[in-house]
Amino acid sequence: AQSVSQHNHHVILSEAASLELGCNYSYGGTVNLFWYVQYPGQHLQLLLKYFSGDPLVKGIKGFEAEFIKSKFSFNLRKPSVQWSDTAEYFCASRSNDYKLSFGAGTTVTVRA
Amino acid sequence: DADVTQTPRNRITKTGKRIMLECSQTKGHDRMYWYRQDPGLGLRLIYYSFDVKDINKGEISDGYSVSRQAQAKFSLSLESAIPNQTALYFCATSAGMRGTEQFFGPGTRLTVL
Numbered sequence: 001a002q003s004v005s006q007h008n009h010h011v012i013l014s015e016a017a018s019l020e021l022g023c024n025y026s027y028g029g030t031v032n033l034f035w036y037v038q039y040p041g042q043h044l045q046l047l048l049k050y051f052s053g054d055p056l057v058k059g060i061k062g063f064e065a066e067f068i069k070s071k072f073s074f075n076l077r078k079p080s081v082q083w084s085d086t087a088e089y090f091c092a093s094r095s096n097d098y099k100l101s102f103g104a105g106t107t108v109t110v111r112a
Numbered sequence: 113d114a115d116v117t118q119t120p121r122n123r124i125t126k127t128g129k130r131i132m133l134e135c136s137q138t139k140g141h142d143r144m145y146w147y148r149q150d151p152g153l154g155l156r157l158i159y160y161s162f163d164v165k166d167i168n169k170g171e172i173s174d175g176y177s178v179s180r181q182a183q184a185k186f187s188l189s190l191e192s193a194i195p196n197q198t199a200l201y202f203c204a205t206s207a208g209m210r211g212t213e214q215f216f217g218p219g220t221r222l223t224v225l
Contacts, residue, residue, distance in 0.1 A: 009152070034213055043202065044155075044216040090154060098143070098162075098206075099170070100214060102154040 002027035004093050006103035013081055014111050021076040021106050023065075023091030032094040033074040035065055038105075039087045047089075050074060061085070086110045115139045116217035118203050124223045131190040133220050135203030143206045144186040145214065146170075146178060148199040155202065161186055162208065193224040 007022035025031060032051050036044040048059025055067040065076045074091060091103040116137045125131055135144065142163050147155040147170075157170030159178040167178060175197060179187045190197055200221050204214040 004154075006154075036216075043218045044204075046213045046215075049213055092155075098208075099157060099160065100145075100155075102147075102156070104152055104154040 002031075002093055002095050002101050004091050004101050004103040006089075006091055006106050008106045009104070010107045010109070012109045012111065015083055016080050017110075019076075019078045019081045019085070019108065021089055021091075021108070023074045023076065023103060024072050025074065025091075025093040025101075026072065027093060027095045029095060033065075033067060034092040034094070034100070035059065035063070035074075035076050036090045036092060037087045038090065044090065047076070081108075081110050083110050083112045116203060116205055116215055118201075118217040118220050120220060121218065122221045124225065125193055126225050127192075127194055129193050129224075131193050131222065133188045133201055133203075133222070135186045135188070135217055137184050137203075137205045137215075137217075139205055139207075139215060140183075141205040141215075142183065142208045144180065145204040145206075146176075146186070146188045147202045147204065148172070148197075149202060149219075150199050158188065158201075190222075190224075193222075195224045198222060198224045 003026045005024045034049045035047040038044050048057050050057045050067045058064045088105045090105045092100045119134045145160040146158040149155050161180045177189045203217040206214040
């Protein structure tokens, strides 16, 4: 079964700092990759997704992620975070069976 | 996202009680999913359904059952709730095409005492 690993459990940053969250997936075939965000008390929302094509994917709210097939990675980045980016971030992968496998999540706390 | 709704939003119950969580969607999607979220474990798939006549177990289906009453409705039942089923439960939907994401409901926080 495929699995997703997120390397950081909790990240604490100051506003305007850069953010990078690591994500590795195990499936070696065709894969769709996603980053979801969960703001406090809210449901999951899609930040961005990779399906095919350009491995650098731009999402909402200034986030981007880079798909590196040779490293089985899909790291999320934002050059300058804001207090409102405080949330939990989930990486997910989907293989041919259309089911999503989620990582354990990374809690990001941005200090004003 | 108001397109996927879950009821109830919060529920406290006792060990041994039967509980039903309901999910409805207006997105017209064929595929529906139930997940539970636990701290440090992310989201784990309980059951999923690709159409009304299709029900499949996910990775943690023991102790749960589901019913797909219509394309728009997918219910999750705990026949005899136990404390380790205390969690946040999410329903999600997706269209039947590759590359499309899942859309999540607001969640149901269930506490089993």
